[in-house]
Amino acid sequence: MPELDRTPPYLQVVQELRRRIVDGELADGDRLPSVRQIAEEWQIAQATAMKALAALRADGLAESVVGVGTVVRSRRTLHRSAADRLDRALRTGKIYPEGEYAVIKAAEMATPPTWVADLLGLDEGAQAIRRQRVTRNEDGPVSASISWFSADLADTVPALLVPERIPGGTPSAIEAGTGRRAENSVEEASAVFRANADQAEDLGIAVGDPVYVGRNIYSDTNGEILEIGESIAPEGRWKIHRTG
Structure with missing residues (x-):
């Protein structure tokens, strides 16, 4: 039986079921445990179990289906954080859950934007490794991203410059090539932007549609x-975002 701590019981249930959804243990369309099953498993009141399932529905991660119960609905609503992808890669050796995959659009040496160059400690005009990808599932694009790496990694991790998917993701490839393990992740979010032509093409949306950055x-x-x-x-x- 899962152990409860001082966090409100319904939130502990929500956190655990969210973790299973984010990790892909519970896939889109899977049935979530019933109110009775949750109440018995966590030894909580059925009203508390109902509150947990309601929170998942409010998050857009589940919905009620007549005659079935509460099922996972994540393919069209979930955008996994970089921290979650790193955690999954380190724990399982796989950066994407079942049903998601990346299409690598570019892997090349390029001049990064100023904010990236500053973080990497590069002189003006110096180049870095650039990987561009679109993450997809059965319904289409989930997200689009560009990653930058120090040019020093070109020799030790040549896969970074190959426009193909890397089994286990880039953190695993860097660790294998250099012994340096990605242990920490910092993530920032901006206000909503409007998609430009390239972004709209990658995500299959209209130019000017809102995007999260x-x-x-x-x-x-x-x-x-x-x-x-x-x-x-x-x-x-x-x-x-999940912790613990």
């Missing part, structure tokens, strides 16, 4: 930056 930094145990990324997702997708 986020930035993330992966660093190793010494605090040295391994990867800098910027991602966009279409309107209507929720990024779920």
Whole structure:
């Protein structure tokens, strides 16, 4: 039986079921435990169990289906955070859950924007490794992103410059090539932007449609930056942050 702590019981249930959804253990269309099952498993009141399922529906991660119960609805609503992808890669060796995959659009040496160059400590005009991808599922694009890496990694992690998917993701490839393990993730979110032509094409939306923009930094145990990324997702997708 899962152990309860001082967090309100319904929130502990919500956090655990969210974790299973974010990790892909519970896939889109899967039936969630019933109110009775949740109440018995966590030894809580059925009213508390109902509150937990209501919170997941409010998050856009589940819906009630007549004759079935509460089912997961995440394919069209969930935008996994960079922290969640890193955590999954380190725990399972796979950065994407079942049903999601990346299409690599570019892997090349390029001049990064000023904010990236500053973080990497590059002189003006210096180049870095740039990887551009679109993450998709059965319904189409989930998000689009660009990652930047120090040019020094070109020799030790040549896969970064190959426009193909890397099994286990870029953090695993960097660790295998250099021994440097991505342990920390910092993530920032901006206000909503309007999609330009390239973003609209990647996400299958109209130019000017609203998009969510986020930035993330992966660093190793010494605090040295391994990867800098910027991602966009279409309107209507929720990024779920979890801790513990």
